[in-house]
Amino acid sequence: MDNYMKLEIPSKSQNESFARVAVAAFAAQADPTIDEITDVKTAVSEAVTNAIIHGYENGPGIIAITASLTGRTLEIIVVDYGVGITDIEQARQPLYTSKPELDRSGMGFTIMESFMDQCRVVSKAGEGTTVSMSKVFGDIDNKMS
């Protein structure tokens, strides 16, 4: 690992933009394209919003965000200590949402999976959720899509 950052924020919706801009600013040192930065911002926004809405059910809590760079590989880890996910496979299905009444579209995990190269979810009911995502900047495969 060449460099890293850690950020801890309370579960408040006004921190969503701060979180994604902070990670994007950190990632800028690896010289990503504008499209790559948009991908990163969107993925961070999804993970942090999920922690706020689902993890802490719009109540108080702490969200920890770590970003690290190894060469041109960015890794992002978003952790909450909220309700957790019982069925991760179901949660990751496109269009699946446990909160349709809150105007959710069920696209968060699908966006994280397609905008990043990798997305792993570890969660335990009652203990919380960890979402780890990575993306290689300048990857030929990314440019083709």
Add this chain to the structure above:
Amino acid sequence: MEVKLKLAGDTLVVRLRGELDHHAVNGLRSKIDTKLPQVKNILFNFNEVGFMDSSGLGLVLGRYKIVSEKGGKVVACSLSPGVNRVFELSGLQSKIPLYSTEREALNSV
């Protein structure tokens, strides 16, 4: 996030400006919804939206559920490439037709 609401016949034109995330949608939803009893259709103009995540999709989809029950339409226009990618991934274009200009979108409803 700023929003300008305008009536064009029986269509509510919603001109959004800024970053459309969960926080922005929370401050926006009721402003739009109070106008819905007066209109049939909704047009979302994304011309000045620099960022959108799934919360923006949820806003549009939620309004679609409300107006489509009364036979109304939802259309959208002027999506940036980034906003368009999020839309495409969701498949929402099958319900919400996308246009390049507000005029084209308005003509379609």
